Amino acid sequence: MTTIASTLHAVNKRIATAAKNAGRQPEEIKLLAASKTNPAEQVKKAWQAGQTIFGENYLQEALEKILVLSDLSIEWHFIGPIQSNKTKRITANFAWVHSVDRKKIADRLSRDRPEMLPPLQICLQVNVSGESTKSGVSPKLVADLASHVAGLPRLKLRGLMAVPELTTATALQRSQFHMLRDTYDQLRQDGFDLDTLSMGMSEDMDIAIAEGATIVRVGTAIFGPRRYLIPEELAARVAR
Numbered sequence: 493m494t495t496i497a498s499t500l501h502a503v504n505k506r507i508a509t510a511a512k513n514a515g516r517q518p519e520e521i522k523l524l525a526a527s528k529t530n531p532a533e534q535v536k537k538a539w540q541a542g543q544t545i546f547g548e549n550y551l552q553e554a555l556e557k558i559l560v561l562s563d564l565s566i567e568w569h570f571i572g573p574i575q576s577n578k579t580k581r582i583t584a585n586f587a588w589v590h591s592v593d594r595k596k597i598a599d600r601l602s603r604d605r606p607e608m609l610p611p612l613q614i615c616l617q618v619n620v621s622g623e624s625t626k627s628g629v630s631p632k633l634v635a636d637l638a639s640h641v642a643g644l645p646r647l648k649l650r651g652l653m654a655v656p657e658l659t660t661a662t663a664l665q666r667s668q669f670h671m672l673r674d675t676y677d678q679l680r681q682d683g684f685d686l687d688t689l690s691m692g693m694s695e696d697m698d699i700a701i702a703e704g705a706t707i708v709r710v711g712t713a714i715f716g717p718r719r720y721l722i723p724e725e726l727a728a729r730v731a732r
């Protein structure tokens with residue numbers, strides 16, 4: 493029988509191997525367990541097996557789990573699309589947000605982050621595939637958004653995040669990760685104090701690690717197939 497402890501162990505081994513093949517230290521790469529659609533009991537099993545960082549896409553679903561699991565020391569990351577009327581509850585319940593792609597949202601997160609909590613850790617989501625349906629700031633505008641976010645109180649700009657186009661073409665996948673890495677290196681050269689590249693999922697974490705990922709966001713490889721598809725996944729099916 494496959495257990496979450498065993499799939500988690502396998503994913504950690506995959507990360508270590510990919511790191512080694514890329515001449516990197518495994519400790520440079522953090523594993524975020526993307527737990528959307530999986531109930532709190534599954535999250536708890538992963539936590540009991542040693543996983544402490546979890547990512548959620550939908551606020552209502554996330555808040556229920558965060559409440560149920562509030563006695564566990566979990567670092568919660570918000571990785572889904574952000575509606576402006578949700579920023580208060582996001583800032584009150586999450587340590588990180590990976591999906592900031594416009595100034596208006598950044599302003600609201602800054603305004604709403606409670607004073608007694610540490611700064612909210614921020615990644616800017618970049619649209620590396622150029623698909624018009626995808627969220628994310630265009631690579632051309634990311635420097636401007638980074639300057640804006642770096643100047644906001646109660647936010648700490650950490651790096652960049654991307655969800656590349658779903659494709660089986662390894663070369664295309666790799667070029668999208670590479671583009672994110674280039675954008676990240678350019679920002680660092682321009683003086684931004686960044687240490688986080690959030691890229692790579694179940695299918696492609698190995699390529700992402702070869703291209704410099706410091707956080708991989710993994711769902712299916714840990715929890716198994718999702719119980720239901722999320723809107724983005726449904727849209728991708730219809731498009732194909």
Ligand SMILES: *Cc1c(COP(=O)(O)O)cnc(C)c1O
Nearest residue numbers: 526571693694709710711712713
């Ligand atoms: C669901 C999701 C993941 C994990 O995807 P898997 O293919 O299940 O590993 C990573 N990042 C984001 C933004 C997601 O929505």
